[in-house]
Amino acid sequence: MSTTGAMYTSESLKAANAQPYSSMEGKLDPMLLQALKDMNFDFMTPVQSKVLSELPSLKSDCLVQAKTGTGKTTAFLLPAIQNALTRSPPKGQVAILVLSPTRELALQIAAEASRLISKLKRPFEVHTAFGGTAKATYLNTFTHGDPKILVATPGRLNDYLSEEEVRAQFRGMMTLVLDEADRMLDAGFLPDILKLLRALPPKSGRNGQWQGMCFSATIPPKMQQVLSHVLSQDHVSISTLDASEPPTLAKVPQYSVVIPSIVDTFTALYSLINEEIQAIKGESKIIVFGTTANLVALYAQVFERQTNLKVYELQSRMSQPAGERKQPMLSEWPTMESCSLLTSLVEEWIFLMSHLYCRSDFQPTRTPTLIE
Ligand SMILES: Nc1ncnc2c1ncn2[C@@H]1O[C@H](COP(=O)(O)OP(=O)(O)OP(=O)(O)O)[C@@H](O)[C@H]1O
Structure with a gap:
């Protein structure tokens, strides 16, 4: 997990009068709430609380400014998983796609997703795709499996999407998350992101509109090129940054x-x-x-x-x-x-x-x- 930013514990959140996860009964699946309990996540971090309470629906688009280490992984996974539980696409199809700037972060996100879905009656398969690994082995597991959640770095995902039958596995995509979007742009992934967005189903397609979520510590102007493809006009903007904190x-x-x-x-x-x-x-x-x-x-x-x-x-x-x-x-x-x-x-x-x-x-x- 992260080594920077605030570190939260159940005790510190309780002391800060944070909103308890028990208040999400009826909004989040009981098995998700059970998993949160087992993870000792009894209270919400500020970013989790804002995302879960300020989105008009857990299917809404959002642009969230939050630093690393603030619990944002759970903040985007919970709405995305809850959304996928309501109308999961057919076997073999990806429901949730998370883009991450690095292999290390992709592995952290996949581990967090696995913990959150661990109590579901039929847990989703969580797959990862990033460079530096044997593409053929991972791709084979992906094409023969039921990858409901895929966490990928942009370059390797583009390799996957160059194949027609793999592109077809994204037809039912329900949520696309860009995590640490500014770091992805800093790492030179802008052309890759624009390319993969062209290969993915359009924002409003035959299968309805997919949910777009973008998490980033900063919003540089060049990010607009990406956001216009990922977020709807009426997306919610959330910030958990402290304006008084010096840069x-x-x-x-x-x-x-x-x-x-x-x-x-x-x-x-x-x-x-x-x-x-x-x-x-x-x-x-x-x-x-x-x-x-x-x-x-x-x-x-x-x-x-x-x-x-x-x-x-x-x-x-x-x-x-x-x-x-x-x-x-x-x-x-x-x-x-x-x-x-x-x-x-x-x-x-x-x-x-x-x-x-x-x-x-x-x-x-x-x-x-x-x-x-
Ligand atoms: N609701 C919560 N209750 C208690 N601890 C939490 C909660 N949410 C997150 N944490 C803990 O806070 C730490 C930071 O969380 P996490 O790494 O998921 O944040 P992040 O913003 O997603 O960071 P990264 O960018 O590194 O993925 C972790 O140790 C995690 O277990």
């Missing part, structure tokens, strides 16, 4: 250093890292982002050979599939002692952020950019 940018000291010649990059970076370590005095975890996988590989080698810093490398051209190396590293990160991580994989930084003491970008040929 991340205001909380992070930032500076740039101009290095006159590319040959000085290593020494400059090394002395910057050392300065930070001295300044922090104690445990330090430093993430260095590089622009390309090759550059990161080169610097990781130089750092390993020429310094006594503990260095971890994370980039997409590693000899082993990146995922295999990434997973243990990501789970060890919170408890690791002082170390530096060199990476070109920007999508991971959100997972590591809560344990980060210093971040450094080295981009010898580019103008400096700031964290937003």
